Amino acid sequence: MSEAVFREAVIDLGALSRNVAHLRTVIGTEHVMAVVKANAYGHGSVECARAALDGGADWLGVADLTEAVELRDAGIAAPILAWLHDPDTDFAPAIEAGIDLGLSSKAQLEAVASARRALVAQGRLHGQALVQLKLETGLSRNGIAEHEWDETFGRARELEQEGDIVVRGVFSHVSNASPEDDADAIAFYRRGLERAEVAGLRPELRHIAASAAALRIPDARFNLVRLGISIYGLSPFEGQSSAELGLSPVMTLRGRVAAVRRVPAGKGVSYDYTYRTPHETTLALVPLGYAEGIPRHASNRATVSIGGRVFPVSGRVAMDQFVVDVDDQTVDVGDEVVLFGDPAAGFPSADDWADAAGTINYEIVTRIGPRVQRTFVGRK
Ligand SMILES: *Cc1c(COP(=O)(O)O)cnc(C)c1O
Numbered sequence: 464m465s466e467a468v469f470r471e472a473v474i475d476l477g478a479l480s481r482n483v484a485h486l487r488t489v490i491g492t493e494h495v496m497a498v499v500k501a502n503a504y505g506h507g508s509v510e511c512a513r514a515a516l517d518g519g520a521d522w523l524g525v526a527d528l529t530e531a532v533e534l535r536d537a538g539i540a541a542p543i544l545a546w547l548h549d550p551d552t553d554f555a556p557a558i559e560a561g562i563d564l565g566l567s568s569k570a571q572l573e574a575v576a577s578a579r580r581a582l583v584a585q586g587r588l589h590g591q592a593l594v595q596l597k598l599e600t601g602l603s604r605n606g607i608a609e610h611e612w613d614e615t616f617g618r619a620r621e622l623e624q625e626g627d628i629v630v631r632g633v634f635s636h637v638s639n640a641s642p643e644d645d646a647d648a649i650a651f652y653r654r655g656l657e658r659a660e661v662a663g664l665r666p667e668l669r670h671i672a673a674s675a676a677a678l679r680i681p682d683a684r685f686n687l688v689r690l691g692i693s694i695y696g697l698s699p700f701e702g703q704s705s706a707e708l709g710l711s712p713v714m715t716l717r718g719r720v721a722a723v724r725r726v727p728a729g730k731g732v733s734y735d736y737t738y739r740t741p742h743e744t745t746l747a748l749v750p751l752g753y754a755e756g757i758p759r760h761a762s763n764r765a766t767v768s769i770g771g772r773v774f775p776v777s778g779r780v781a782m783d784q785f786v787v788d789v790d791d792q793t794v795d796v797g798d799e800v801v802l803f804g805d806p807a808a809g810f811p812s813a814d815d816w817a818d819a820a821g822t823i824n825y826e827i828v829t830r831i832g833p834r835v836q837r838t839f840v841g842r843k
Pocket of ligand 1: 498500546636673674690691693699
């Protein structure tokens with residue numbers, strides 16, 4: 464790895480590409496969408512999008528249009544789908560940028576069609592707006608409700624015939640609540656596909672699975688899967704590790720020891736003195752705190768690696784820093800501290816931090832804040 468900096472997330476783009484290639488082989492669908500929303504789960508969206516495409520993804524997925532346009536502005540030409548929109552969204556820039564719009568209502572369809580007509584009238588566009596219709600099949604989030612299917616599909620077909628839009632896909636999302644719930648959602652989705660067909664729609668893309676369903680439920684794969692957490696080398700399953708899925712964690716979060724002090728027994732450490740030294744010992748100060756997304760809830764619970772040994776966080780995680788009791792280990796200011804990375808290299812994992820903080824690995828990596836420098840390695 465490159466030389467340590469104060470606070471750094473080292474992002475192994477080679478590992479990301481290999482994860483995508485491996486998933487593509489294991490899952491075997493015609494299309495693989497790499498989900499790079501939320502700054503690629505904290506890993507850096509543009510760099511990760513490119514690495515995912517290098518690994519064989521042929522689609523990119525994001526939540527909102529700002530994220531989609533950022534990828535286009537960076538020169539990424541691959542197809543991009545965005546599926547969560549403000550009620551007042553101006554769809555014109557995204558239509559012009561050739562972004563697929565994941566739509567959940569007839570009102571959104573109308574807004575897209577009129578934005579497209581305005582662009583054509585201004586001579587700024589010749590083609591159609593690219594649309595993928597999202598169906599509600601159980602999660603109670605966005606998506607077209609069953610009782611609105613016929614009307615919305617019918618209107619979408621009219622807008623296709625008028626030349627305003629092309630319905631490229633029909634999709635949904637599962638809850639992972641249980642195998643039975645997911646089977647119900649898949650059956651519900653199939654009924655939606657049939658109704659879309661009856662309305663005259665011929666969506667080329669059919670998708671419902673994110674990482675978990677793509678890996679465990681062959682029936683959920685259709686001809687595209689949307690992979691997020693797994694491409695970052697993390698497992699969507701409790702009790703099944705990255706390594707067991709053939710994946711390597713992409714992010715290593717590390718910093719440099721900012722201060723070292725030798726203290727006597729009984730010394731209070733960090734706010735509220737929730738930790739007191741059991742004997743004379745050495746304390747090392749790590750310059751990452753909850754401003755970096757380090758969960759305060761992991762105080763006195765999570766572990767970090769210094770000089771090849773693992774030590775617990777001692778006392779409260781503060782905004783900018785926390786303390787580690789390193790016992791009699793020789794630690795110097797400037798030494799590298801790894802908070803999490805690839806357990807195969809002996810580091811604590813994002814899953815260990817998730818367990819310590821009562822959350823999931825998704826949240827651990829995605830919340831890493833802007834003061835942490837992203838350093839990209841392993842680029843092709
Ligand atoms: C975030 C998201 C995904 C990716 O989910 P993972 O579990 O990270 O693979 C896929 N589809 C939708 C609609 C999402 O919001």
